[in-house]
Amino acid sequence: MLLLTIFKNFRLWGLFLFISLSACSERQRLNPLDPENPNTLGKPTGLNVISRRDTVELRWDRLDLRDLTGFRIYRQIEGQAQFTPIGVAPAGDNSFRDLRVNFGVLHTYRITAFTQNFESPQSDIVATTPGPTFSWVADASSGDLIKLTHDGQHEIQRAGVFGRPLRLKIDAKRNQVWVIDRFGGEFSRLDKNGKRIRTDKRISGPAGLAVDESDGSVWLVDSLEFGLMKFDSAGALIKSNATYKKLAALAVHPATSELWALDRATLRVLIFTRNGELRRTLEVVLQRPFDLDIDTRTGKVWIADDNRVQRLSPQGVAETLPPQQLRLVYRVAADEATGGCWLIDYTDLIRGSDVIKLQSTGGIVFTSKGFDIPERLAVNPFDGSCLVADSGNGRVVRISANGQNLSSYDRVFSPFDVDTAQ
Numbered sequence: 199m200l201l202l203t204i205f206k207n208f209r210l211w212g213l214f215l216f217i218s219l220s221a222c223s224e225r226q227r228l229n230p231l232d233p234e235n236p237n238t239l240g241k242p243t244g245l246n247v248i249s250r251r252d253t254v255e256l257r258w259d260r261l262d263l264r265d266l267t268g269f270r271i272y273r274q275i276e277g278q279a280q281f282t283p284i285g286v287a288p289a290g291d292n293s294f295r296d297l298r299v300n301f302g303v304l305h306t307y308r309i310t311a312f313t314q315n316f317e318s319p320q321s322d323i324v325a326t327t328p329g330p331t332f333s334w335v336a337d338a339s340s341g342d343l344i345k346l347t348h349d350g351q352h353e354i355q356r357a358g359v360f361g362r363p364l365r366l367k368i369d370a371k372r373n374q375v376w377v378i379d380r381f382g383g384e385f386s387r388l389d390k391n392g393k394r395i396r397t398d399k400r401i402s403g404p405a406g407l408a409v410d411e412s413d414g415s416v417w418l419v420d421s422l423e424f425g426l427m428k429f430d431s432a433g434a435l436i437k438s439n440a441t442y443k444k445l446a447a448l449a450v451h452p453a454t455s456e457l458w459a460l461d462r463a464t465l466r467v468l469i470f471t472r473n474g475e476l477r478r479t480l481e482v483v484l485q486r487p488f489d490l491d492i493d494t495r496t497g498k499v500w501i502a503d504d505n506r507v508q509r510l511s512p513q514g515v516a517e518t519l520p521p522q523q524l525r526l527v528y529r530v531a532a533d534e535a536t537g538g539c540w541l542i543d544y545t546d547l548i549r550g551s552d553v554i555k556l557q558s559t560g561g562i563v564f565t566s567k568g569f570d571i572p573e574r575l576a577v578n579p580f581d582g583s584c585l586v587a588d589s590g591n592g593r594v595v596r597i598s599a600n601g602q603n604l605s606s607y608d609r610v611f612s613p614f615d616v617d618t619a620q
Contacts, residue, residue, distance in 0.1 A: 228438060230261060231311055231318050242269065242311050242321045248352045249305075249328040254296040256307055258321070261289075261396045267313050270295070272320065276304035281320075301329045301348075302581055325354055331580050333618040334375050335594055336363035340610035343377065343388065344560075348578075350585050350596040350607055359394045362612065365407040370619035372414050372431060378404040385418065389434060397433035399424075408448035410472075412455050419445045419459075426459075428474050435472040446487045452494040453512065460487035460501065465499070467514065480514040491539070493532035502527040505543055506582060509560065519560030531575035533597070535582040538563070542572045555590055564601035576618040587613035 233240035244259030257270065265571035266289040272281040273296065287294045287309075289313040301304055301574050306325040311318045329348030336343055343363060362382020373390040378401055386396040403422030410417070413429045414431025425440040439457075444463035451458055456477065457470040465487065469479040486504035493500070497512030505524050528544040543549045543565075551569040555564055572591025577584050582599035593606040594613050 211216050218391075229263075231263070231316075233319065239319065241319045242309050245307070245309060245324050246320045246352075247307060247324040248325045249299070249326045249349070250332075250347075250348045250354065251330055252298050252301065252325060253329060254299050254305055254328060256293050256294045256309070256324070258309060260292040263289075263311075265313050266311060270310045270312055270317065271296075272308045272310070274306045275300070275603050276462070279299050279306060281306075289343045290515075299328045303328065320374070329580050331578055331618055331620050333576060333585055333594075333616055334368055335364055335607075335613050336360075336366045336377065336436075336611060336615040337591070337610045338364065338614040339364050339614060341381070341615075343375065343609075344610065345392075346607060347587075347595070348580070349605075350583075351605060352596060353607075353609060355392055357388055357392045357394065364404055366615050366617055367409045367416070368617045369411060369414055369416075369431070371411050376409060376416050378406065378407060378418070378598045379584055380404065385429075385433075397429065397435075399427070399429075399435055404612075405480065406445055406448040406459070407459065408450050410450045410455050410457075411452075414540065417448050417450065419443070419456050421445075421446060421472045423506040426470070426474065432438075439474060442468075449490050449492045449499070450490055451497065451512075455525060458490060458492065458499060460484065460490055462487060467499075467510070469514070478514070480510070482508065482510065482514070482516050484508075488527065489529045491530050493534055493537065493539075496537055498532075499535075500530040500532050500541075501532045502541060507539070507560070508557065509539075524554075524559075529572075529575050531577045531584065533577050533582060533584075540550050540575050540577055540584045542575060543567075548552075551589070553584065555584070555597075555601065566597050566601055566604065568605055569595070575615045576617045578618050585616050585618060587616040589613055 230238045244256050268289045269287040271285045271294050272280045273284045296365045297445050300440050304327050308320040319489040328347040333346045341355045341360040360379045363380040364380040376389045382398040385401050385403045385422045385598050401420050403419040406419035408417045417427045418427045424438045426442040427438040428436045446460040447461050447606050449458050455472050459468045461468050469478040471477050484503050489502040491500050499510040501508040506522050517550045526544040529542040538556045549568045549570045553566045557563050574587040584597045586595045589612050593608050595606045
């Protein structure tokens with residue numbers, strides 16, 4: 199009986215010892231810098247990157263380890279053969295800034311954690327192409343306004359304070375963004391800190407939005423109630439004219455600050471003075487006008503008009519373009535770098551719409567396919583690339599100026615508008 203009791207106690211002690219050793223082993227595996235840790239594989243985690251003009255900001259998951267010395271930052275610039283160390287962050291930090299980087303060049307980063315006699319494996323890579331521009335995207339499903347980096351790949355800021363944002367325009371000189379929110383018809387803006395400031399005007403049927411950067415004033419069309427309206431840079435109403443409710447699109451001419459608009463009622467192009475008075479009706483006859491944009495460098499006006507694109511001189515004279523075989527030109531965006539434009543050729547077939555780049559003579563440079571309900575275009579004035587709010591696919595697509603490189607930002611549900619500025 200005594201031997202049986204001793205044997206039982208020995209088995210219990212052995213089982214306890216096995217569990218204890220296993221627990222210690224599991225605790226060791228919980229060390230984030232243990233190569234056998236199944237979650238980290240011994241590498242720093244959570245590395246993220248954004249760029250703001252010539253500064254790249256890195257952030258990663260914080261590590262609270264007693265013997266940790268710091269983090270070593272590695273960078274590879276496009277054209278270089280390998281990563282090289284460029285700096286160190288102290289152990290208590292989880293961020294690093296790479297200053298005075300080159301515009302338009304791909305920068306790729308990795309980091310390691312190190313102690314006096316140990317360095318971890320390198321983290322997963324992150325990459326960005328810095329530049330002087332940024333973009334805002336309106337997500338009609340989530341209600342968010344999202345600020346993206348120059349390359350359109352990384353989120354700088356997200357303002358989730360809207361119901362269904364429909365239109366947006368950037369006023370880069372005053373560092374603010376104007377927004378029409380269809381949910382409740384609110385017209386408001388974001389200041390430089392992302393704070394939403396509402397105006398005292400409700401918009402029943404928002405149909406167009408344009409900013410005059412010379413003084414920060416804003417033009418807006420309400421198709422159901424107020425017609426053409428003008429606001430000052432602080433959002434106070436200056437003028438409204440209920441006569442003009444059928445305007446399809448608005449753009450401010452950079453040379454004159456006059457407002458150009460497409461009138462769906464008369465199928466004409468209208469030009470308004472800075473005071474909102476109709477100055478001129480052009481002789482150009484439209485078919486089914488949707489959109490227009492003005493090249494700030496040449497002053498020429500591009501018009502999306504049913505199954506064709508029209509171009510007008512700065513004086514409003516129609517210019518001859520090559521024959522076009524398009525289905526429904528829904529949006530246009532002037533390309534200041536080349537004097538051409540980008541357009542959306544729309545069809546209701548799933549992934550059947552195209553984004554097309556035209557040269558200055560009106561000929562097609564290339565066609566990018568596979569878009570599903572593309573809503574808006576924004577051409578980058580620095581590198582000539584184009585951002586497309588591809589609503590049906592839930593993405594914002596960046597097409598390079600030569601059409602060879604396509605990339606997308608996918609943390610968006612239904613992008614309805616996009617604008618880019620320096």
